[in-house]
Amino acid sequence: MSQIREKAFRLTDKEFSFICQFVYQSTGIVLNNSKREMVYRRLTRIVRERKLSSFSEYCCLLRDNSEQETPFFINAITTNLTSFFREKHHFDYLLSHELPQLILKNANRKRIRAWSSACSTGEEPYSIAITLYKALKPYLSSWDIKVLATDIDSEVLAKAKSGIYAQNRIEDLPEDYKKRFFHRGIGKNSDNVKVDSSIRQLITFKQLNLLNGWPMSGPFDVIFCRNVIIYFDKPTQLELFERYYEMLAPGGLLILGHSENLGSYQKYFINVGRTIFRKPE
Ligand SMILES: C[S@@+](CC[C@H](N)C(=O)[O-])C[C@H]1O[C@@H](n2cnc3c(N)ncnc32)[C@H](O)[C@@H]1O
Known part of the structure:
Protein backbone atom coordinates (compact mmCIF):
# COMPACT_ATOMS: atom_id res chain seq x y z
CA MET A 1 0.00 0.00 0.00
CA SER A 2 1.55 3.31 -1.03
CA GLN A 3 1.39 6.14 1.45
CA ILE A 4 2.96 9.52 2.13
CA ARG A 5 4.85 9.77 5.39
CA GLU A 6 5.53 13.22 6.72
CA LYS A 7 5.85 14.18 10.34
CA ALA A 8 2.93 12.86 12.36
CA PHE A 9 0.48 12.06 9.56
CA ARG A 10 0.08 9.47 6.87
CA LEU A 11 -2.38 9.44 4.02
CA THR A 12 -3.36 5.93 2.99
CA ASP A 13 -4.75 4.92 -0.43
CA LYS A 14 -8.17 4.44 1.13
CA GLU A 15 -8.18 7.91 2.71
CA PHE A 16 -6.86 9.53 -0.46
CA SER A 17 -9.53 7.83 -2.50
CA PHE A 18 -12.24 8.98 -0.04
CA ILE A 19 -10.91 12.55 -0.31
CA CYS A 20 -10.88 12.40 -4.15
CA GLN A 21 -14.47 11.19 -4.12
CA PHE A 22 -15.46 13.93 -1.68
CA VAL A 23 -13.75 16.61 -3.80
CA TYR A 24 -15.47 15.34 -6.94
CA GLN A 25 -18.91 15.32 -5.35
CA SER A 26 -18.58 18.73 -3.73
CA THR A 27 -16.78 20.66 -6.49
CA GLY A 28 -16.58 18.59 -9.69
CA ILE A 29 -12.78 18.76 -9.45
CA VAL A 30 -11.09 15.54 -10.53
CA LEU A 31 -7.96 14.63 -8.58
CA ASN A 32 -5.53 11.89 -9.46
CA ASN A 33 -2.45 10.44 -7.85
CA SER A 34 -0.25 13.26 -9.19
CA LYS A 35 -2.14 15.62 -6.85
CA ARG A 36 -1.57 13.49 -3.78
CA GLU A 37 1.29 15.57 -2.34
CA MET A 38 -0.69 18.74 -2.91
CA VAL A 39 -3.77 17.31 -1.19
CA TYR A 40 -1.62 16.13 1.70
CA ARG A 41 -0.02 19.55 2.13
CA ARG A 42 -3.23 21.50 1.91
CA LEU A 43 -5.27 19.29 4.22
CA THR A 44 -2.57 18.76 6.82
CA ARG A 45 -3.18 22.31 7.95
CA ILE A 46 -6.83 21.51 8.68
CA VAL A 47 -5.98 18.22 10.40
CA ARG A 48 -3.67 20.18 12.69
CA GLU A 49 -6.15 23.00 13.27
CA ARG A 50 -8.83 20.49 14.26
CA LYS A 51 -6.29 18.85 16.63
CA LEU A 52 -6.87 15.48 14.98
CA SER A 53 -4.25 12.77 15.10
CA SER A 54 -4.74 11.25 11.62
CA PHE A 55 -6.25 11.65 8.16
CA SER A 56 -8.49 8.78 9.08
CA GLU A 57 -10.06 10.93 11.80
CA TYR A 58 -10.32 13.81 9.35
CA CYS A 59 -12.15 11.62 6.81
CA CYS A 60 -14.62 10.59 9.55
CA LEU A 61 -15.13 14.25 10.47
CA LEU A 62 -15.77 15.15 6.83
CA ARG A 63 -18.26 12.30 6.47
CA ASP A 64 -20.11 12.86 9.74
CA ASN A 65 -20.00 16.64 9.86
CA SER A 66 -19.98 17.45 6.18
CA GLU A 67 -22.22 20.52 6.28
CA GLN A 68 -19.85 22.32 8.63
CA GLU A 69 -16.55 20.98 7.29
CA THR A 70 -17.11 21.10 3.52
CA PRO A 71 -16.55 24.87 3.09
CA PHE A 72 -13.15 24.67 4.84
CA PHE A 73 -12.29 21.57 2.83
CA ILE A 74 -13.22 23.28 -0.47
CA ASN A 75 -11.27 26.43 0.41
CA ALA A 76 -8.20 24.31 1.10
CA ILE A 77 -8.46 22.17 -2.01
CA THR A 78 -9.14 24.76 -4.75
CA THR A 79 -6.29 26.20 -6.81
CA ASN A 80 -6.73 29.96 -6.99
CA LEU A 81 -3.88 31.14 -9.21
CA THR A 82 -4.81 34.32 -11.09
CA SER A 83 -3.52 37.79 -11.96
CA PHE A 84 -4.64 41.16 -13.29
CA PHE A 85 -5.13 41.12 -17.08
CA ARG A 86 -4.07 37.48 -17.25
CA GLU A 87 -4.19 36.44 -20.93
C1 LIG B 1 -7.20 28.86 -11.22
S1 LIG B 1 -8.52 29.82 -10.60
C2 LIG B 1 -8.99 30.74 -12.05
C3 LIG B 1 -9.18 32.21 -11.75
C4 LIG B 1 -9.46 33.07 -12.96
N1 LIG B 1 -10.64 32.64 -13.66
C5 LIG B 1 -8.28 33.13 -13.90
O1 LIG B 1 -8.33 32.49 -14.94
O2 LIG B 1 -7.29 33.80 -13.57
C6 LIG B 1 -9.82 28.59 -10.51
C7 LIG B 1 -10.98 29.01 -9.61
O3 LIG B 1 -12.06 28.11 -9.84
C8 LIG B 1 -12.76 27.98 -8.62
N2 LIG B 1 -13.59 26.76 -8.66
C9 LIG B 1 -13.21 25.46 -8.63
N3 LIG B 1 -14.26 24.65 -8.66
C10 LIG B 1 -15.37 25.45 -8.73
C11 LIG B 1 -16.77 25.20 -8.79
N4 LIG B 1 -17.27 23.96 -8.78
N5 LIG B 1 -17.60 26.27 -8.85
C12 LIG B 1 -17.11 27.54 -8.85
N6 LIG B 1 -15.80 27.84 -8.79
C13 LIG B 1 -14.94 26.80 -8.73
C14 LIG B 1 -11.65 27.91 -7.57
O4 LIG B 1 -12.11 28.25 -6.28
C15 LIG B 1 -10.64 28.92 -8.14
O5 LIG B 1 -10.78 30.19 -7.53
Missing part, protein backbone atom coordinates in the same frame (compact mmCIF):
# COMPACT_ATOMS: atom_id res chain seq x y z
CA LYS A 88 -4.28 40.07 -21.95
CA HIS A 89 -5.51 39.32 -25.47
CA HIS A 90 -9.00 38.62 -24.03
CA PHE A 91 -9.22 42.15 -22.61
CA ASP A 92 -7.76 43.66 -25.79
CA TYR A 93 -10.52 41.93 -27.77
CA LEU A 94 -13.18 43.29 -25.42
CA LEU A 95 -11.77 46.81 -25.48
CA SER A 96 -11.13 47.24 -29.16
CA HIS A 97 -13.73 44.96 -30.70
CA GLU A 98 -16.55 43.67 -28.53
CA LEU A 99 -17.50 46.64 -26.37
CA PRO A 100 -17.69 49.19 -29.24
CA GLN A 101 -20.02 46.70 -30.99
CA LEU A 102 -22.12 46.22 -27.84
CA ILE A 103 -22.70 49.96 -27.58
CA LEU A 104 -24.51 49.75 -30.92
CA LYS A 105 -26.11 46.35 -30.39
CA ASN A 106 -27.51 47.09 -26.90
CA ALA A 107 -28.46 50.74 -27.56
CA ASN A 108 -32.16 50.06 -26.94
CA ARG A 109 -31.77 48.05 -23.76
CA LYS A 110 -28.91 50.21 -22.46
CA ARG A 111 -27.67 47.18 -20.53
CA ILE A 112 -24.39 45.26 -20.53
CA ARG A 113 -23.66 42.23 -18.38
CA ALA A 114 -20.41 40.30 -17.89
CA TRP A 115 -19.85 37.27 -15.64
CA SER A 116 -16.54 36.13 -14.21
CA SER A 117 -17.66 32.63 -13.26
CA ALA A 118 -14.58 31.43 -11.31
CA CYS A 119 -13.27 34.77 -10.14
CA SER A 120 -10.81 33.58 -7.48
CA THR A 121 -9.29 36.55 -5.58
CA GLY A 122 -10.89 39.08 -7.94
CA GLU A 123 -8.14 40.09 -10.36
CA GLU A 124 -10.20 38.80 -13.29
CA PRO A 125 -13.47 40.68 -12.56
CA TYR A 126 -11.54 43.87 -11.72
CA SER A 127 -9.72 43.56 -15.05
CA ILE A 128 -13.09 43.14 -16.79
CA ALA A 129 -14.55 46.13 -14.94
CA ILE A 130 -11.55 48.33 -15.80
CA THR A 131 -11.97 47.33 -19.44
CA LEU A 132 -15.68 48.15 -19.33
CA TYR A 133 -14.90 51.47 -17.67
CA LYS A 134 -12.39 52.39 -20.35
CA ALA A 135 -14.63 51.44 -23.25
CA LEU A 136 -17.95 52.62 -21.85
CA LYS A 137 -17.16 55.63 -19.68
CA PRO A 138 -19.67 58.00 -21.35
CA TYR A 139 -22.42 55.41 -20.84
CA LEU A 140 -21.75 54.41 -17.24
CA SER A 141 -24.17 56.89 -15.66
CA SER A 142 -27.10 56.22 -17.99
CA TRP A 143 -26.69 52.50 -18.85
CA ASP A 144 -27.11 49.47 -16.61
CA ILE A 145 -23.58 48.03 -16.72
CA LYS A 146 -22.57 45.28 -14.28
CA VAL A 147 -20.06 42.51 -13.72
CA LEU A 148 -21.11 39.46 -11.72
CA ALA A 149 -18.16 37.69 -10.08
CA THR A 150 -18.64 34.24 -8.53
CA ASP A 151 -16.51 31.49 -7.04
CA ILE A 152 -17.07 28.43 -4.88
CA ASP A 153 -14.32 29.40 -2.42
CA SER A 154 -15.50 31.75 0.36
CA GLU A 155 -11.97 32.78 1.36
CA VAL A 156 -10.91 34.01 -2.07
CA LEU A 157 -14.25 35.77 -2.46
CA ALA A 158 -13.68 37.71 0.77
CA LYS A 159 -10.28 38.78 -0.55
CA ALA A 160 -11.85 39.72 -3.89
CA LYS A 161 -14.56 41.80 -2.23
CA SER A 162 -11.99 43.75 -0.22
CA GLY A 163 -10.39 45.01 -3.44
CA ILE A 164 -7.06 45.22 -1.60
CA TYR A 165 -3.90 43.73 -3.11
CA ALA A 166 -0.18 43.73 -2.48
CA GLN A 167 1.48 46.44 -4.53
CA ASN A 168 3.55 43.86 -6.45
CA ARG A 169 0.36 42.32 -7.92
CA ILE A 170 -0.02 45.37 -10.15
CA GLU A 171 3.61 46.09 -10.97
CA ASP A 172 3.30 44.90 -14.59
CA LEU A 173 0.26 47.08 -15.35
CA PRO A 174 0.64 50.24 -17.45
CA GLU A 175 1.44 53.35 -15.37
CA ASP A 176 -1.83 55.07 -16.29
CA TYR A 177 -3.83 52.03 -15.07
CA LYS A 178 -1.94 52.02 -11.77
CA LYS A 179 -2.54 55.74 -11.28
CA ARG A 180 -6.19 55.83 -12.29
CA PHE A 181 -7.57 52.58 -10.90
CA PHE A 182 -5.51 51.82 -7.76
CA HIS A 183 -4.80 53.77 -4.59
CA ARG A 184 -1.78 53.16 -2.48
CA GLY A 185 -2.37 52.57 1.24
CA ILE A 186 -0.77 54.71 3.89
CA GLY A 187 1.24 53.86 7.00
CA LYS A 188 1.32 50.13 7.60
CA ASN A 189 -0.76 49.62 4.43
CA SER A 190 1.74 51.34 2.16
CA ASP A 191 2.63 48.01 0.50
CA ASN A 192 -0.99 47.55 -0.53
CA VAL A 193 -3.22 49.09 -3.15
CA LYS A 194 -7.01 49.36 -3.22
CA VAL A 195 -9.10 49.28 -6.37
CA ASP A 196 -10.85 52.59 -7.07
CA SER A 197 -14.53 52.77 -6.10
CA SER A 198 -15.57 53.61 -9.70
CA ILE A 199 -14.42 50.08 -10.60
CA ARG A 200 -15.54 48.31 -7.44
CA GLN A 201 -19.09 49.59 -7.79
CA LEU A 202 -19.46 47.85 -11.15
CA ILE A 203 -18.99 44.40 -9.58
CA THR A 204 -21.25 42.16 -7.49
CA PHE A 205 -19.50 39.25 -5.76
CA LYS A 206 -21.44 36.08 -4.89
CA GLN A 207 -20.54 32.60 -3.80
CA LEU A 208 -21.58 30.03 -6.40
CA ASN A 209 -20.72 26.40 -7.00
CA LEU A 210 -20.89 26.01 -10.78
CA LEU A 211 -22.25 22.49 -10.28
CA ASN A 212 -25.33 23.77 -8.44
CA GLY A 213 -28.26 25.88 -9.67
CA TRP A 214 -27.49 29.31 -11.14
CA PRO A 215 -29.92 31.77 -9.55
CA MET A 216 -29.18 34.68 -11.92
CA SER A 217 -31.40 35.27 -14.89
CA GLY A 218 -28.94 36.65 -17.43
CA PRO A 219 -28.56 36.99 -20.31
CA PHE A 220 -24.85 37.84 -20.27
CA ASP A 221 -23.02 39.55 -23.12
CA VAL A 222 -19.68 38.10 -22.00
CA ILE A 223 -18.91 35.12 -19.78
CA PHE A 224 -15.40 34.38 -18.53
CA CYS A 225 -14.95 30.72 -17.70
CA ARG A 226 -11.17 30.63 -17.51
CA ASN A 227 -8.88 28.09 -15.93
CA VAL A 228 -11.61 26.24 -14.07
CA ILE A 229 -13.13 23.64 -16.44
CA ILE A 230 -9.66 22.17 -16.77
CA TYR A 231 -10.21 20.68 -13.30
CA PHE A 232 -13.47 18.95 -14.36
CA ASP A 233 -14.13 15.76 -16.32
CA LYS A 234 -15.62 15.77 -19.83
CA PRO A 235 -19.27 15.12 -18.85
CA THR A 236 -19.14 18.00 -16.32
CA GLN A 237 -17.50 20.27 -18.90
CA LEU A 238 -20.16 19.51 -21.50
CA GLU A 239 -22.97 20.07 -19.04
CA LEU A 240 -21.45 23.45 -18.09
CA PHE A 241 -20.94 24.51 -21.74
CA GLU A 242 -24.62 23.84 -22.35
CA ARG A 243 -25.56 25.96 -19.34
CA TYR A 244 -23.19 28.80 -20.34
CA TYR A 245 -24.72 28.71 -23.80
CA GLU A 246 -28.20 29.16 -22.31
CA MET A 247 -26.96 32.06 -20.12
CA LEU A 248 -25.44 33.96 -23.06
CA ALA A 249 -27.32 36.55 -25.09
CA PRO A 250 -27.41 35.74 -28.82
CA GLY A 251 -24.06 36.89 -30.16
CA GLY A 252 -22.55 36.78 -26.63
CA LEU A 253 -19.00 35.64 -25.89
CA LEU A 254 -17.73 32.68 -23.90
CA ILE A 255 -14.07 33.10 -23.00
CA LEU A 256 -12.00 30.09 -21.86
CA GLY A 257 -8.51 29.77 -20.42
CA HIS A 258 -5.40 29.27 -22.54
CA SER A 259 -5.29 25.48 -22.23
CA GLU A 260 -9.04 24.88 -22.41
CA ASN A 261 -11.33 24.08 -25.32
CA LEU A 262 -15.00 23.40 -25.98
CA GLY A 263 -14.38 19.87 -27.24
CA SER A 264 -17.45 18.47 -29.01
CA TYR A 265 -19.47 21.53 -27.96
CA GLN A 266 -17.38 23.74 -30.29
CA LYS A 267 -19.94 23.21 -33.10
CA TYR A 268 -22.49 25.39 -31.31
CA PHE A 269 -20.12 28.38 -31.16
CA ILE A 270 -18.08 30.45 -33.60
CA ASN A 271 -14.40 30.72 -32.72
CA VAL A 272 -13.62 34.45 -33.07
CA GLY A 273 -10.23 34.64 -31.34
CA ARG A 274 -7.78 32.71 -29.21
CA THR A 275 -10.09 30.82 -26.78
CA ILE A 276 -12.88 33.33 -27.51
CA PHE A 277 -16.17 31.79 -28.68
CA ARG A 278 -19.31 33.53 -29.90
CA LYS A 279 -22.84 32.15 -29.56
CA PRO A 280 -24.46 32.62 -32.98
CA GLU A 281 -27.04 35.44 -33.27
Whole structure:
Protein backbone atom coordinates (compact mmCIF):
# COMPACT_ATOMS: atom_id res chain seq x y z
CA MET A 1 0.00 0.00 0.00
CA SER A 2 1.55 3.31 -1.03
CA GLN A 3 1.39 6.14 1.45
CA ILE A 4 2.96 9.52 2.13
CA ARG A 5 4.85 9.77 5.39
CA GLU A 6 5.53 13.22 6.72
CA LYS A 7 5.85 14.18 10.34
CA ALA A 8 2.93 12.86 12.36
CA PHE A 9 0.48 12.06 9.56
CA ARG A 10 0.08 9.47 6.87
CA LEU A 11 -2.38 9.44 4.02
CA THR A 12 -3.36 5.93 2.99
CA ASP A 13 -4.75 4.92 -0.43
CA LYS A 14 -8.17 4.44 1.13
CA GLU A 15 -8.18 7.91 2.71
CA PHE A 16 -6.86 9.53 -0.46
CA SER A 17 -9.53 7.83 -2.50
CA PHE A 18 -12.24 8.98 -0.04
CA ILE A 19 -10.91 12.55 -0.31
CA CYS A 20 -10.88 12.40 -4.15
CA GLN A 21 -14.47 11.19 -4.12
CA PHE A 22 -15.46 13.93 -1.68
CA VAL A 23 -13.75 16.61 -3.80
CA TYR A 24 -15.47 15.34 -6.94
CA GLN A 25 -18.91 15.32 -5.35
CA SER A 26 -18.58 18.73 -3.73
CA THR A 27 -16.78 20.66 -6.49
CA GLY A 28 -16.58 18.59 -9.69
CA ILE A 29 -12.78 18.76 -9.45
CA VAL A 30 -11.09 15.54 -10.53
CA LEU A 31 -7.96 14.63 -8.58
CA ASN A 32 -5.53 11.89 -9.46
CA ASN A 33 -2.45 10.44 -7.85
CA SER A 34 -0.25 13.26 -9.19
CA LYS A 35 -2.14 15.62 -6.85
CA ARG A 36 -1.57 13.49 -3.78
CA GLU A 37 1.29 15.57 -2.34
CA MET A 38 -0.69 18.74 -2.91
CA VAL A 39 -3.77 17.31 -1.19
CA TYR A 40 -1.62 16.13 1.70
CA ARG A 41 -0.02 19.55 2.13
CA ARG A 42 -3.23 21.50 1.91
CA LEU A 43 -5.27 19.29 4.22
CA THR A 44 -2.57 18.76 6.82
CA ARG A 45 -3.18 22.31 7.95
CA ILE A 46 -6.83 21.51 8.68
CA VAL A 47 -5.98 18.22 10.40
CA ARG A 48 -3.67 20.18 12.69
CA GLU A 49 -6.15 23.00 13.27
CA ARG A 50 -8.83 20.49 14.26
CA LYS A 51 -6.29 18.85 16.63
CA LEU A 52 -6.87 15.48 14.98
CA SER A 53 -4.25 12.77 15.10
CA SER A 54 -4.74 11.25 11.62
CA PHE A 55 -6.25 11.65 8.16
CA SER A 56 -8.49 8.78 9.08
CA GLU A 57 -10.06 10.93 11.80
CA TYR A 58 -10.32 13.81 9.35
CA CYS A 59 -12.15 11.62 6.81
CA CYS A 60 -14.62 10.59 9.55
CA LEU A 61 -15.13 14.25 10.47
CA LEU A 62 -15.77 15.15 6.83
CA ARG A 63 -18.26 12.30 6.47
CA ASP A 64 -20.11 12.86 9.74
CA ASN A 65 -20.00 16.64 9.86
CA SER A 66 -19.98 17.45 6.18
CA GLU A 67 -22.22 20.52 6.28
CA GLN A 68 -19.85 22.32 8.63
CA GLU A 69 -16.55 20.98 7.29
CA THR A 70 -17.11 21.10 3.52
CA PRO A 71 -16.55 24.87 3.09
CA PHE A 72 -13.15 24.67 4.84
CA PHE A 73 -12.29 21.57 2.83
CA ILE A 74 -13.22 23.28 -0.47
CA ASN A 75 -11.27 26.43 0.41
CA ALA A 76 -8.20 24.31 1.10
CA ILE A 77 -8.46 22.17 -2.01
CA THR A 78 -9.14 24.76 -4.75
CA THR A 79 -6.29 26.20 -6.81
CA ASN A 80 -6.73 29.96 -6.99
CA LEU A 81 -3.88 31.14 -9.21
CA THR A 82 -4.81 34.32 -11.09
CA SER A 83 -3.52 37.79 -11.96
CA PHE A 84 -4.64 41.16 -13.29
CA PHE A 85 -5.13 41.12 -17.08
CA ARG A 86 -4.07 37.48 -17.25
CA GLU A 87 -4.19 36.44 -20.93
CA LYS A 88 -4.28 40.07 -21.95
CA HIS A 89 -5.51 39.32 -25.47
CA HIS A 90 -9.00 38.62 -24.03
CA PHE A 91 -9.22 42.15 -22.61
CA ASP A 92 -7.76 43.66 -25.79
CA TYR A 93 -10.52 41.93 -27.77
CA LEU A 94 -13.18 43.29 -25.42
CA LEU A 95 -11.77 46.81 -25.48
CA SER A 96 -11.13 47.24 -29.16
CA HIS A 97 -13.73 44.96 -30.70
CA GLU A 98 -16.55 43.67 -28.53
CA LEU A 99 -17.50 46.64 -26.37
CA PRO A 100 -17.69 49.19 -29.24
CA GLN A 101 -20.02 46.70 -30.99
CA LEU A 102 -22.12 46.22 -27.84
CA ILE A 103 -22.70 49.96 -27.58
CA LEU A 104 -24.51 49.75 -30.92
CA LYS A 105 -26.11 46.35 -30.39
CA ASN A 106 -27.51 47.09 -26.90
CA ALA A 107 -28.46 50.74 -27.56
CA ASN A 108 -32.16 50.06 -26.94
CA ARG A 109 -31.77 48.05 -23.76
CA LYS A 110 -28.91 50.21 -22.46
CA ARG A 111 -27.67 47.18 -20.53
CA ILE A 112 -24.39 45.26 -20.53
CA ARG A 113 -23.66 42.23 -18.38
CA ALA A 114 -20.41 40.30 -17.89
CA TRP A 115 -19.85 37.27 -15.64
CA SER A 116 -16.54 36.13 -14.21
CA SER A 117 -17.66 32.63 -13.26
CA ALA A 118 -14.58 31.43 -11.31
CA CYS A 119 -13.27 34.77 -10.14
CA SER A 120 -10.81 33.58 -7.48
CA THR A 121 -9.29 36.55 -5.58
CA GLY A 122 -10.89 39.08 -7.94
CA GLU A 123 -8.14 40.09 -10.36
CA GLU A 124 -10.20 38.80 -13.29
CA PRO A 125 -13.47 40.68 -12.56
CA TYR A 126 -11.54 43.87 -11.72
CA SER A 127 -9.72 43.56 -15.05
CA ILE A 128 -13.09 43.14 -16.79
CA ALA A 129 -14.55 46.13 -14.94
CA ILE A 130 -11.55 48.33 -15.80
CA THR A 131 -11.97 47.33 -19.44
CA LEU A 132 -15.68 48.15 -19.33
CA TYR A 133 -14.90 51.47 -17.67
CA LYS A 134 -12.39 52.39 -20.35
CA ALA A 135 -14.63 51.44 -23.25
CA LEU A 136 -17.95 52.62 -21.85
CA LYS A 137 -17.16 55.63 -19.68
CA PRO A 138 -19.67 58.00 -21.35
CA TYR A 139 -22.42 55.41 -20.84
CA LEU A 140 -21.75 54.41 -17.24
CA SER A 141 -24.17 56.89 -15.66
CA SER A 142 -27.10 56.22 -17.99
CA TRP A 143 -26.69 52.50 -18.85
CA ASP A 144 -27.11 49.47 -16.61
CA ILE A 145 -23.58 48.03 -16.72
CA LYS A 146 -22.57 45.28 -14.28
CA VAL A 147 -20.06 42.51 -13.72
CA LEU A 148 -21.11 39.46 -11.72
CA ALA A 149 -18.16 37.69 -10.08
CA THR A 150 -18.64 34.24 -8.53
CA ASP A 151 -16.51 31.49 -7.04
CA ILE A 152 -17.07 28.43 -4.88
CA ASP A 153 -14.32 29.40 -2.42
CA SER A 154 -15.50 31.75 0.36
CA GLU A 155 -11.97 32.78 1.36
CA VAL A 156 -10.91 34.01 -2.07
CA LEU A 157 -14.25 35.77 -2.46
CA ALA A 158 -13.68 37.71 0.77
CA LYS A 159 -10.28 38.78 -0.55
CA ALA A 160 -11.85 39.72 -3.89
CA LYS A 161 -14.56 41.80 -2.23
CA SER A 162 -11.99 43.75 -0.22
CA GLY A 163 -10.39 45.01 -3.44
CA ILE A 164 -7.06 45.22 -1.60
CA TYR A 165 -3.90 43.73 -3.11
CA ALA A 166 -0.18 43.73 -2.48
CA GLN A 167 1.48 46.44 -4.53
CA ASN A 168 3.55 43.86 -6.45
CA ARG A 169 0.36 42.32 -7.92
CA ILE A 170 -0.02 45.37 -10.15
CA GLU A 171 3.61 46.09 -10.97
CA ASP A 172 3.30 44.90 -14.59
CA LEU A 173 0.26 47.08 -15.35
CA PRO A 174 0.64 50.24 -17.45
CA GLU A 175 1.44 53.35 -15.37
CA ASP A 176 -1.83 55.07 -16.29
CA TYR A 177 -3.83 52.03 -15.07
CA LYS A 178 -1.94 52.02 -11.77
CA LYS A 179 -2.54 55.74 -11.28
CA ARG A 180 -6.19 55.83 -12.29
CA PHE A 181 -7.57 52.58 -10.90
CA PHE A 182 -5.51 51.82 -7.76
CA HIS A 183 -4.80 53.77 -4.59
CA ARG A 184 -1.78 53.16 -2.48
CA GLY A 185 -2.37 52.57 1.24
CA ILE A 186 -0.77 54.71 3.89
CA GLY A 187 1.24 53.86 7.00
CA LYS A 188 1.32 50.13 7.60
CA ASN A 189 -0.76 49.62 4.43
CA SER A 190 1.74 51.34 2.16
CA ASP A 191 2.63 48.01 0.50
CA ASN A 192 -0.99 47.55 -0.53
CA VAL A 193 -3.22 49.09 -3.15
CA LYS A 194 -7.01 49.36 -3.22
CA VAL A 195 -9.10 49.28 -6.37
CA ASP A 196 -10.85 52.59 -7.07
CA SER A 197 -14.53 52.77 -6.10
CA SER A 198 -15.57 53.61 -9.70
CA ILE A 199 -14.42 50.08 -10.60
CA ARG A 200 -15.54 48.31 -7.44
CA GLN A 201 -19.09 49.59 -7.79
CA LEU A 202 -19.46 47.85 -11.15
CA ILE A 203 -18.99 44.40 -9.58
CA THR A 204 -21.25 42.16 -7.49
CA PHE A 205 -19.50 39.25 -5.76
CA LYS A 206 -21.44 36.08 -4.89
CA GLN A 207 -20.54 32.60 -3.80
CA LEU A 208 -21.58 30.03 -6.40
CA ASN A 209 -20.72 26.40 -7.00
CA LEU A 210 -20.89 26.01 -10.78
CA LEU A 211 -22.25 22.49 -10.28
CA ASN A 212 -25.33 23.77 -8.44
CA GLY A 213 -28.26 25.88 -9.67
CA TRP A 214 -27.49 29.31 -11.14
CA PRO A 215 -29.92 31.77 -9.55
CA MET A 216 -29.18 34.68 -11.92
CA SER A 217 -31.40 35.27 -14.89
CA GLY A 218 -28.94 36.65 -17.43
CA PRO A 219 -28.56 36.99 -20.31
CA PHE A 220 -24.85 37.84 -20.27
CA ASP A 221 -23.02 39.55 -23.12
CA VAL A 222 -19.68 38.10 -22.00
CA ILE A 223 -18.91 35.12 -19.78
CA PHE A 224 -15.40 34.38 -18.53
CA CYS A 225 -14.95 30.72 -17.70
CA ARG A 226 -11.17 30.63 -17.51
CA ASN A 227 -8.88 28.09 -15.93
CA VAL A 228 -11.61 26.24 -14.07
CA ILE A 229 -13.13 23.64 -16.44
CA ILE A 230 -9.66 22.17 -16.77
CA TYR A 231 -10.21 20.68 -13.30
CA PHE A 232 -13.47 18.95 -14.36
CA ASP A 233 -14.13 15.76 -16.32
CA LYS A 234 -15.62 15.77 -19.83
CA PRO A 235 -19.27 15.12 -18.85
CA THR A 236 -19.14 18.00 -16.32
CA GLN A 237 -17.50 20.27 -18.90
CA LEU A 238 -20.16 19.51 -21.50
CA GLU A 239 -22.97 20.07 -19.04
CA LEU A 240 -21.45 23.45 -18.09
CA PHE A 241 -20.94 24.51 -21.74
CA GLU A 242 -24.62 23.84 -22.35
CA ARG A 243 -25.56 25.96 -19.34
CA TYR A 244 -23.19 28.80 -20.34
CA TYR A 245 -24.72 28.71 -23.80
CA GLU A 246 -28.20 29.16 -22.31
CA MET A 247 -26.96 32.06 -20.12
CA LEU A 248 -25.44 33.96 -23.06
CA ALA A 249 -27.32 36.55 -25.09
CA PRO A 250 -27.41 35.74 -28.82
CA GLY A 251 -24.06 36.89 -30.16
CA GLY A 252 -22.55 36.78 -26.63
CA LEU A 253 -19.00 35.64 -25.89
CA LEU A 254 -17.73 32.68 -23.90
CA ILE A 255 -14.07 33.10 -23.00
CA LEU A 256 -12.00 30.09 -21.86
CA GLY A 257 -8.51 29.77 -20.42
CA HIS A 258 -5.40 29.27 -22.54
CA SER A 259 -5.29 25.48 -22.23
CA GLU A 260 -9.04 24.88 -22.41
CA ASN A 261 -11.33 24.08 -25.32
CA LEU A 262 -15.00 23.40 -25.98
CA GLY A 263 -14.38 19.87 -27.24
CA SER A 264 -17.45 18.47 -29.01
CA TYR A 265 -19.47 21.53 -27.96
CA GLN A 266 -17.38 23.74 -30.29
CA LYS A 267 -19.94 23.21 -33.10
CA TYR A 268 -22.49 25.39 -31.31
CA PHE A 269 -20.12 28.38 -31.16
CA ILE A 270 -18.08 30.45 -33.60
CA ASN A 271 -14.40 30.72 -32.72
CA VAL A 272 -13.62 34.45 -33.07
CA GLY A 273 -10.23 34.64 -31.34
CA ARG A 274 -7.78 32.71 -29.21
CA THR A 275 -10.09 30.82 -26.78
CA ILE A 276 -12.88 33.33 -27.51
CA PHE A 277 -16.17 31.79 -28.68
CA ARG A 278 -19.31 33.53 -29.90
CA LYS A 279 -22.84 32.15 -29.56
CA PRO A 280 -24.46 32.62 -32.98
CA GLU A 281 -27.04 35.44 -33.27
C1 LIG B 1 -7.20 28.86 -11.22
S1 LIG B 1 -8.52 29.82 -10.60
C2 LIG B 1 -8.99 30.74 -12.05
C3 LIG B 1 -9.18 32.21 -11.75
C4 LIG B 1 -9.46 33.07 -12.96
N1 LIG B 1 -10.64 32.64 -13.66
C5 LIG B 1 -8.28 33.13 -13.90
O1 LIG B 1 -8.33 32.49 -14.94
O2 LIG B 1 -7.29 33.80 -13.57
C6 LIG B 1 -9.82 28.59 -10.51
C7 LIG B 1 -10.98 29.01 -9.61
O3 LIG B 1 -12.06 28.11 -9.84
C8 LIG B 1 -12.76 27.98 -8.62
N2 LIG B 1 -13.59 26.76 -8.66
C9 LIG B 1 -13.21 25.46 -8.63
N3 LIG B 1 -14.26 24.65 -8.66
C10 LIG B 1 -15.37 25.45 -8.73
C11 LIG B 1 -16.77 25.20 -8.79
N4 LIG B 1 -17.27 23.96 -8.78
N5 LIG B 1 -17.60 26.27 -8.85
C12 LIG B 1 -17.11 27.54 -8.85
N6 LIG B 1 -15.80 27.84 -8.79
C13 LIG B 1 -14.94 26.80 -8.73
C14 LIG B 1 -11.65 27.91 -7.57
O4 LIG B 1 -12.11 28.25 -6.28
C15 LIG B 1 -10.64 28.92 -8.14
O5 LIG B 1 -10.78 30.19 -7.53
